[in-house]
Amino acid sequence: MxxxxxxxxxxxxxxxxxxxxxxxxxxxxxxxxxxxxxxxxxxxxxxxxxxxxxxxxxxxxxxxxxxxxNKAIFTYYKPQSKVAILIANDKYEHLSKLATPSIDCDSLASKLKVLGFIPIVIKNVTSCSLKGVLKNIISLIPKDSYCFIFYAGHGCELCNTKCILGIDCPAEDIEFEHVVTENWILREVAKCEPDLCILIMDMCRLYLDKNKNQTIYASLSCIEEYSIYKNLIIGYSTQSSEAAYEVLEIECSTTIDNNLTYELKPGDTEKISPCASQYVDALCTRLSENLHINVLFDKVHLDVEKSLRKQKPIKVQCGVFKRSLYDPVQGDETALIQKIKEKLADIDQNCTIYYEE
CATH class of the missing domain: 1.10.720 (Transcription Termination Factor Rho, Rna-binding Domain; Chain A, Domain 1)
Structure with missing residues (x-):
């Protein structure tokens, strides 16, 4: 039988x-x-x-x-290194201030450090400064590494191109010098030839008003081209033209209108728990599971869709090889950490960067 x-x-x-x-x-x-x-x-x-x-x-x-x-620990690949670059913009000069990006990036850094990543947290930078910092860090990442890039802050969409807004970004007459496009980030990351690149943008994707931002629309030909080296996952915390939410017990703006700026009052920080954005809360919860990245982000996005406030994230995938954030590195991370610390020590003090050892 x-x-x-x-x-x-x-x-x-x-x-x-x-x-x-x-x-x-x-x-x-x-x-x-x-x-x-x-x-x-x-x-x-x-x-x-x-x-x-x-x-x-x-x-x-x-x-x-x-x-x-037996809870098996699956190893899909052994990268040379694993570097996480976490960017938090919340103290805007002309746009509404945000409550959670810095807290979320610190929480995510702690989680990724446990998984063997070298976490670098960049807080409250202009677009020009951010480009310089990213170029310096990416230039040190060895070939065949895992590169995890996360951004929390204000963002916008420009003819299907997603843009990070620097803290000096104005409310109107925005120019390319005020933004960092996802195209630019992917172009720079490809230069270090990573085995895996993960780019997560936890931000609103509101369309810019053409009448109030004629200069940047007139410069669309300046949008960068990029190529994909190997495996790429891009995660957007929300759909096009939609907001991404912070879950707080305090009033907080969800637009980039400076008239709705929210300033934290004494005692408010006690009401902000780690992982306060809906997306980061779901991501940090799922990081305790050793799943290959395709399944991981599918589960994260499903969790976000079930969150308190309606939000539908998007995942873009290029490359078919299975990879996990738990995969062990085979390169000398001690030497890489030292190089990164030396490079960061040379950066302008106006750019606040935190490195967790």
Whole structure:
């Protein structure tokens, strides 16, 4: 009698619910060289292959018990290094001030540090200063590394190009010198030839008024071109023309209109918990799970959609190789940390940068 004929239906149903990673573990235990790429029902496929090889119900249950009782740490790849660049703009000179970007970046830095990343937090910079800092840091990142870039602050959209707004950005007559485009960031990151680049933009994607910002619309030909080196994940915390929310117990603006500027009052900081933006809250919660990045961000985005305030994030993916934020590095991170510290020490003090050792 075969495995399929003897396997009780409840056990068969449980097998159908196995994810790809669990199926891969069972296949290794059974010495089956199976490829689960493009397999829509990995559990069903696995059971059929075990049946063909003559495995019994007791053997299958032993494999299943071993898999479910051991929290395996999957290693998909070993990058040279893992660097996280976290950018927080909240103290704007002309736009509404924000409450949570700095807190969120500090919280995210702590989480990523535990996973082996070198976290660099950049706070409250102009677009010009940010470009200089990013160029300096990226120039030190070894080839074949993981590069995680996160931005929290005000943003806008310009003909499908997402833009980070520096703290000196005006409310009207915005020019390219006031913004950093995602194209520019991706172009610079590609220069270090990373194995994986993750760019997360936790910001509003409001369209600029053409009548009030004629200069930047007249300069659309200046938008940078970029190429993708290997694996790329881009996450937008919200849809085009929509706001991204901070979940607070205090009043806070969700637009870039300076008339709605909110200043934190004494005692308000006690009401701001770590990971106060809906997106960062979901991301930090999911970082405790060792999932490959495609599944990780799918789960994060589903969590955001279920948040208190309506928000629908977007994921863009290029590259098909599985990678995890838990993947161990193979390069000398001690030497890289020292180089980064030396480079940051030379940067203008007007640009506040925090490095967690």
């Amino acid at each position: 075969s495995l399929l004929q003897n396997l009780p239906y409840p056990d068969y149903k449980q097998g159908l619910a196995l994810n790809v990673e669990q199926c891969e573990v069972i296949a290794r235990l059974a010495n089956l060289p199976l490829n689960f790429n493009d397999v829509k029902k990995p559990g069903e496929f696995l059971i059929k292959q075990l049946d063909k090889k003559g495995y019994s119900v007791s053997q299958y249950k032993k494999f299943l018990t071993t898999t479910l009782n």
